Amino acid sequence: MHHPVEHDDLHAELARAAAMLRPADRVAVLTGAGISAESGLATFRGAGGLWEGHRVEDVATPWAFERSPEMVWRFYNARRAGLRAAQPNPGHLALVRLEERLGEGFALVTQNVDGLHRTAGSRHVLEIHGSLARVRCVGCGEVTHRSTEEPLPDLPRCHCGALLRPDVVWFHEPLPADVWAAAERAALACQCFLVVGTSAIVYPAAELIPLARSKGAKVIEVNLTRTPASTYADVSLCGPAGQILPELVSQLDGERGQGPPSPGGAHGCHHP
Ligand code: BJW
Numbered sequence: 001m002h003h004p005v006e007h008d009d010l011h012a013e014l015a016r017a018a019a020m021l022r023p024a025d026r027v028a029v030l031t032g033a034g035i036s037a038e039s040g041l042a043t044f045r046g047a048g049g050l051w052e053g054h055r056v057e058d059v060a061t062p063w064a065f066e067r068s069p070e071m072v073w074r075f076y077n078a079r080r081a082g083l084r085a086a087q088p089n090p091g092h093l094a095l096v097r098l099e100e101r102l103g104e105g106f107a108l109v110t111q112n113v114d115g116l117h118r119t120a121g122s123r124h125v126l127e128i129h130g131s132l133a134r135v136r137c138v139g140c141g142e143v144t145h146r147s148t149e150e151p152l153p154d155l156p157r158c159h160c161g162a163l164l165r166p167d168v169v170w171f172h173e174p175l176p177a178d179v180w181a182a183a184e185r186a187a188l189a190c191q192c193f194l195v196v197g198t199s200a201i202v203y204p205a206a207e208l209i210p211l212a213r214s215k216g217a218k219v220i221e222v223n224l225t226r227t228p229a230s231t232y233a234d235v236s237l238c239g240p241a242g243q244i245l246p247e248l249v250s251q252l253d254g255e256r257g258q259g260p261p262s263p264g265g266a267h268g269c270h271h272p
C-alpha cells in the first residue's frame with residue numbers, strides 16, 4: 001500500500017536528521033536488538049519475543065541459571081546456533097561507513113551480544129551486555145573466547161569442574177565497569193546521539209539517552225515504533241534500520257541516496 005504523505009514526512013525527517021548529523025564530529029550510537037532483526041535474529045520483546053514461553057526477564061537472571069542451568073543454556077545455545085546463519089545487514093554496514101567518516105570521533109555502544117557490529121567492520125564497539133562468543137566460569141571466573149561457529153555441550157563445564165555460563169549481563173548484574181565508563185564518556189562527549197532499534201526500557205543502557213541530551217547532544221531515534229526514547233529525540237525516524245540508516249548516512253556525503261525507502265518498508269510510526 002502506498003502512503004505518499006507519510007513518505008514525504010519520512011523524507012523531510014531524514015533530511016532534518018542528516019542536517020544534525022552532518023556538522024557533528026563526535027557521534028555516539030546506541031543500538032539494540034532491532035538493528036539485528038533484519039539479519040534474522042529475534043528481538044526480546046514484542047511479537048515472537050517469548051522464548052519457550054518465558055519472558056527474557058525470567059531467563060536472563062542469575063537465579064534462573066542457579067535453578068535451571070540446562071534451561072538457560074538451551075536459550076543461549078539456540079541463539080549461538082542462530083548466529084551461524086546470520087550476516088550483518090545494511091543497517092550494520094551503514095554504521096561502518098559512519099565510523100569511516102568520523103574516525104576517532106565515533107563510538108558504538110551496543111546492548112547486543114551477537115557480535116554483528118564487529119563482523120560488519122565496526123571498530124570502536126562497546127558491548128555493554130557482553131558477548132555470546134565468550135563463556136565465564138562460575139567457579140574460577142576465567143573468561144574464554146568460544147566462537148559461535150563451534151557448538152557447546154548442553155551443559156558446558158570449565159577445566160576446574162565448575163559450570164560455565166555465557167559471558168553476558170543478566171538482570172540484577174552490574175555491567176562491565178570499564179566498558180560502561182567508556183559508554184558514558186562517549187554519551188557525554190558526543191554532539192549527536194543516534195539511538196537505533198532499542199525499546200529503551202532496560203537500564204542503565206537507556207540512561208545514556210538523557211545523559212547525552214543533558215550535555216546538548218542532538219538525539220536521533222531510528223525504530224519501527226515510538227519508545228520512551230522518543231521523548232528525548234529531536235528527530236524520530238520510523239522504519240526499519242536496514243533501510244533508514246543507509247539512507248541517512250548517504251545523505252551525509254551529499255549523495256542523493258536511493259530515494260525514499262520502498263513502500264511497505266519504512267512508513268509512519270506505529271503507536272503501541
Ligand atoms: C526495529 C526493527 C527494525 C524491531 N528496525 N527497529 C533503573 C530503573 C529501572 C530499572 C532498573 C534501573 N536500574 C536497573 C534496573 C533493573 C534492570 C532493568 O533495567 N529493568 C527494566 C526491565 C525495568 N536492569 C538491570 O538489572 C541491569 N543491571 C543493573 O542495573 O545492575 C545494578 C547493579 C549494580 C551493582 C551490583 C549489582 C547490580 C542489567 C540489565 C541487563 C540486561 N540484559 C539483557 C540480556 C543480555 C544477554 C542476552 O542477550 O541474552 O540485555 S535483557 C535484554 O534487554 C538484553 C538487551 O540488550 C536488553 C535491551 O533490549 P533491546 O535491545 O532494546 O531489545 P527489545 O526487544 O526490547 O527492543 C527491540 C526494539 O527494536 C523495539 O523497540 C522494536 O520496535 C525495534 N525494532 N525491528 C528498527 N528492523
Ligand code: ZN
Binds near residue numbers: 138
Ligand atoms: Zn573454572
